[in-house]
Amino acid sequence: MPIELPLDDARSDLVLSEGGSLVRRTVLPGGVRLLTETDRSVRSVSIGMWIPVGSRDERPEHAGATHVLEHLLFKGTARRSALDIATAFDEVGGESNAVTAKEHTFYYGRVRSADLPLALDVLADMITSAALEPAALELEREVILEELAMAEDDPTDVGYEAFCEQVLGEGTALGRPVGGTPASVGGIDVDAVRAHYAEHYRPENLVVTAVGDLDHDLLAAQLSARLTAGGWTLEPGALPRPRPATAPQAAVPGIGAAALTPRVLARDTEQTHVYLGGPALSATAPERHAMSVLMAILGGGMSSRLFQHVREERGLAYSVYSFSSAYRDAGVFGLYAACRPTRTEQVVELMGAELADMGRRGVTEAEMRRALGQITGSLALGLEDTSSRMGRLGTSELVHGRYTEVDEAVARIAAVRAEDVRSLAERLAGSFTTRVDVGPDGRHVAIAS
Structure with a gap:
């Protein structure tokens, strides 16, 4: 039977057996949601941290901030430089990356199970304590503009973006490009990025998922400790924040x-x-x-x-x-x-x-x-x-x-x-x-x- 996962679920812990694996979901203090699948047949763990905010959720004055922020989280925290973040995964043979989408932003890593505490510490540090320095924004702005230029050189990228923009609505939040445009990326300032970060990177928005050779209860304790060390206040009894309601897209007459x-x-x-x-x-x-x-x-x-x-x-x-x-x-x-x-x-x-x-x-x-x-x-x-x-x-x-x-x-x-x-x-x-x-x-x- 399926596990129901309503966003306002007051039950703190749900368990389901999936074949030979154990799937668990826990709502931690502060409303942080942790979902794991324990699989002892592997010696690695894949872990992801999800913020249910994408390019469509940006305020007009924050247009482009979601993708810019994704880049900047890798550029340093109060404890780590950009090189420290990159080195942490390389030194243990792991991998890490991030994805900005229309409806979420996703940071993830894959490491040996013995290195899960390290991966958790780095990702939690990035999520809670990004430095967001003006100099880093200026440098990364150029990198993102190169990324957009690379997409502009690919006719499949150009066509797909134009196609989605027209189908979903030109000028609408859902229709605009996930990565922003040269104009939006060039015009965004560090205050807009910081405001977007402060508004959305909060305990009640965070979803953490992990699969592999792990212990759910131990990971839950470590996650709470890392988030608290990063400066987040995890209040007991707090519940996840519901997604904002959105009206269905109006039907557009079609033809052959x-x-x-x-x-x-x-x-x-x-x-x-x-x-x-x-x-x-x-x-x-x-x-x-x-x-x-x-x-x-x-x-x-x-x-x-x-x-x-x-x-x-x-x-x-x-x-x-x-x-x-x-x-x-x-x-x-x-x-x-x-x-x-x-x-x-x-x-x-x-x-x-x-x-x-x-x-x-x-x-x-x-x-x-x-x-x-x-x-x-x-x-x-x-x-x-x-x-x-x-x-x-x-x-x-x-x-x-x-x-x-x-x-x-x-x-x-x-x-x-x-x-x-x-x-x-x-x-x-x-x-x-x-x-x-x-x-x-x-x-x-x-x-x-």
């Missing part, structure tokens, strides 16, 4: 893929990179399991319809696939292909036709079996990686509010019917709102990105 007028971003490339799609399901929508099956059948692998019909049978593209992204109140679905410019319209027509055909005629039982095998196999392989399992715990807490055993997750996918997939495909086939072409501009007036 072939009827879309592309936004063309001119680049000196040999191929045209095409993104087309529209709004889709939120992260908690009941149809999300049907979406997983649909994506696997449509464009999720070498046996998928897009790969077989566009690449294998016609040789029109080397790379072609489908994708979806889901957020707490909105979602995106898309089709992507890269082909020579003279083939672009044919490829677009074929991709749209594949989804429309799924909506009209449905999918076969053989396709359903392959999709189930692909999804469950991928899940099973991911369970052999402590980092993937650690991420799964974070998603359970921050997105779904419940921990679901693997067997139940498989059962939910297996319960998807062919008619569920056909109905969803029919809905999506009429929901195209956006097409972005990145490449040589021989047909349309180029729009500066």
